[in-house]
Amino acid sequence: MTPDELKALVRTIPDFPKTGIQFRDITTLLGHGPGFAASVEWLAEAVEGAEAIAGMEARGFIFGAAVAARLRRPFLPIRKAGKLPCAVIGVDYELEYGLDRLEMDPSAVAQGQQVAIVDDLLATGGTALAATELLRLAGAEVRRAAFVIDLPELGGSAKLASQAVDVRTLMGFEGD
Ligand SMILES: O=P(O)(O)OC[C@H]1O[C@H](OP(=O)(O)OP(=O)(O)O)[C@H](O)[C@@H]1O
Numbered sequence: 560m561t562p563d564e565l566k567a568l569v570r571t572i573p574d575f576p577k578t579g580i581q582f583r584d585i586t587t588l589l590g591h592g593p594g595f596a597a598s599v600e601w602l603a604e605a606v607e608g609a610e611a612i613a614g615m616e617a618r619g620f621i622f623g624a625a626v627a628a629r630l631r632r633p634f635l636p637i638r639k640a641g642k643l644p645c646a647v648i649g650v651d652y653e654l655e656y657g658l659d660r661l662e663m664d665p666s667a668v669a670q671g672q673q674v675a676i677v678d679d680l681l682a683t684g685g686t687a688l689a690a691t692e693l694l695r696l697a698g699a700e701v702r703r704a705a706f707v708i709d710l711p712e713l714g715g716s717a718k719l720a721s722q723a724v725d726v727r728t729l730m731g732f733e734g735d
């Protein structure tokens with residue numbers, strides 16, 4: 560499937576979760592078998608060579624875990640606050656519509672391990688920057704991140720690039 564065909568499978572819901580936000584909803588893409596498979600395939604190619612794949616709760620788990628299994632690499636779950644039972648490291652961050660905190664088990668990462676980040680969507684980059692910071696604190700090398708959707712007007716891609724993360728995105732929504 561082409562990126563345009565995949566883009567047509569993403570549903571836009573205005574004013575969710577707050578007035579003024581155009582919510583790009585992947586539920587409809589996930590509900591299309593060939594579309595979901597093609598998205599996972601594209602992400603897997605984008606991060607090929609990484610030693611492990613990290614994904615952020617919750618939507619990053621859907622794509623990140625599928626990509627990791629496809630590449631036969633470990634999956635590192637980066638969780639929202641208070642979910643992990645072990646000792647954690649955490650980072651507070653801001654995203655397009657609020658504040659949140661991400662946590663991870665630092666022992667999940669081997670020192671110097673090449674870890675790629677996978678998520679459904681890149682907006683302000685707050686989430687992906689927090690994940691990069693956490694993974695680097697744990698000793699990982701983070702050089703690449705791949706997303707299904709980019710919202711370039713929100714600047715996330717440029718922020719990740721300034722942290723030496725090479726960003727790959729399958730499709731973009733800009734004023735549409
Ligand atoms: O670039 P940013 O401005 O940080 O926004 C992108 C993040 O926002 C969404 O997650 P959300 O926190 O809504 O959580 P969810 O996956 O649990 O729906 C999305 O899945 C990304 O992780």
Ligand SMILES: Nc1ncnc2[nH]cnc12
Nearest residue numbers: 581582583584655680682
């Ligand atoms: N506009 C948006 N649509 C869907 N998920 C998002 N996460 C951050 N901004 C978003």
